[in-house]
Amino acid sequence: QVQLVESGGGLVQAGGSLKLSCAASGSGFSINYMGWYRQAPGKQRELAARSTADGNTDYGDSVKGRFTISRDNTKNTVSLQMDSLKTEDTAVYYCHADGLMKGPRGIISYDQWGQGTQVTVSS
Numbered sequence: 001q002v003q004l005v006e007s008g009g010g011l012v013q014a015g016g017s018l019k020l021s022c023a024a025s026g027s028g029f030s031i032n033y034m035g036w037y038r039q040a041p042g043k044q045r046e047l048a049a050r051s052t053a054d055g056n057t058d059y060g061d062s063v064k065g066r067f068t069i070s071r072d073n074t075k076n077t078v079s080l081q082m083d084s085l086k087t088e089d090t091a092v093y094y095c096h097a098d099g100l101m102k103g104p105r106g107i108i109s110y111d112q113w114g115q116g117t118q119v120t121v122s123s
Contacts, residue, residue: 002026002112004095008080009117016121017083022095022114024076028102029110034071034078038091038119048093049080062088085121092116 008020024031035050035058047060049069057069068081078097082089095114100107 002029002097002099002101002110004097004112004114006093006095006114006117009093009119011120011122012085014085014087014121014123016085017081018085018119019082020080020093020095020117020119022078022097024097024112026101029099030101031073031076031097031099033099034076034097035069035095036078036080036093037096038089038093039116040088040091043091045094050096051078082119085119087121087123089119090121091119093119 003025004022006022012018033050033052036048037045038048039045048063049059049067051057051069051071053073066084071078094116098111101110
């Protein structure tokens with residue numbers, strides 16, 4: 001079982017910065033995509049940013065140029081530096097990872113979510 005533990009988040013004024021961190025733990029697993037999604041009240045969950053193991057990154061259109069994702073494959077961690085925050089960035093941010101792991105009958109794929117961390121940007 002792969003577990004994701006998030007840290008960071010909180011309340012910040014518009015224009016400010018926050019950093020989210022996520023660590024994956026478990027045994028016998030590898031990570032393909034690792035990153036962050038967010039869900040604002042009444043809206044669908046959307047991509048904020050994600051990174052592949054070899055460093056390719058994807059960003060949601062609304063965060064490009066303001067958010068930066070970084071990943072440490074040796075520690076199985078991913079961070080999201082959020083700058084120039086806007087009120088519309090207010091959401092629950094979820095860490096996500098997918099990849100392969102050892103199952104009872106061999107290698108299986110997994111798709112795991114963290115518990116979510118609240119980010120609130122005030123005007």
